[in-house]
Amino acid sequence: MSATPTPAKQTRGSKQSRKEIMDNIRAAAISEFSQHGFIGASTQAIAERAGLKKSQLHYYIEDKESLYAEVLGQLMSAWSKLFVFGAEGSCTPRQILSDYVRQKLEFALDHPEISRIFTNELLSGGSRLEAFWPSALSITQGKVDRLQMWVDQGIVRPLNPRLLIMNIWALTQYYSDYAVQAELILGKSLQSPELQREILDELVSFVLAGCNLKD
Amino acid sequence: MSATPTPAKQTRGSKQSRKEIMDNIRAAAISEFSQHGFIGASTQAIAERAGLKKSQLHYYIEDKESLYAEVLGQLMSAWSKLFVFGAEGSCTPRQILSDYVRQKLEFALDHPEISRIFTNELLSGGSRLEAFWPSALSITQGKVDRLQMWVDQGIVRPLNPRLLIMNIWALTQYYSDYAVQAELILGKSLQSPELQREILDELVSFVLAGCNLKD
DNA sequence: GTCTATATGGGGATAGAC
């Protein structure tokens, strides 16, 4: 709230600023929650990853629950901004769909850990996502309406728009949730730019072909 | 090992047989591991679900680790039997692909909990799956070879066969991993037979169209 | 063969020291 005039006289190698520590904690929390979910993650492990002792960590956070809420909120906010139909001024159905697939895939490839937190949360029942559903569902409804129009106009083949949206979700989210499997099958790191390019092109082709999209 | 002549004189309402207890334990373990993963699941919760006290449970199992290994092995064995190309004597590419999608999807819909254990395990790094990868990868290679032939013959459009297999995996596995999301979006239980029929038809159409499959 | 009482360690969180 109040604008404390932080000195920020940070001699390198000296003690970390509070902000740096908090950033380390958030990063550590993302890794741990991503691997083990809320229940499975331990504040012990988060502290170690952040270079702190467990008891030190508990000075910087309110509690495990609110640390988790913060990280989850960060993800949901990023998603709700990114994954809207017609972002970046795309206009044709082909372009709107391609852009959507691209955005969703790039997020999965660039932020696999935080994406997996969502999956982990859903697997454990999703109770901590309840607050986010109304908004998420209304964003979905917007996409559904748009797709239904295209179906009615014969631009895409007759299909259930909700199932198409779920299909795209599944196809893209795979590359964060199943990164381990994907890298084993492909024998290559998912961080390789050429591979990312290939996956992107293939997913776009697959989706466009999958709904018989005419320009 | 030795064939103990079990009396099995089970008066209804009386004490459960050891086999019944073990079945309860396995079912409870599947539910718990499915929700919280290996680390997050507690023997306490498993015991409660199985109608036992924690200390009783530990009489019937060796330890948490081996209970988990048993359940995971059960899943991997079921999958390796089910998901082979050309099961049930299907012959045309169209039929082989459709049958594969159907088998994978039906398993996801019929056994969502145990399917989720795999996902949970991957999310936490997949170390407990190491023993299963060689066989799984060789089964995958079989499918890849088959698909590559079809590509070479112009039966399906030019695509990376491994990516197609991963796409099908993602599309079908979605219905166990994201069952909560799916039911919210669709406003309906995934156990509804009509909905299952619709999903199946749509997935098959989507995949066949997605690879431009000619008969 | 079955179950209980108990050991031992790690979990999250805090009161109080610096």
Place this chain on the structure above:
DNA sequence: GTCTATCCCCATATAGAC
């Protein structure tokens, strides 16, 4: 403002009672 010593609970697992 920062960190440590410590609390209490729940985790897994087992020795020993029935």
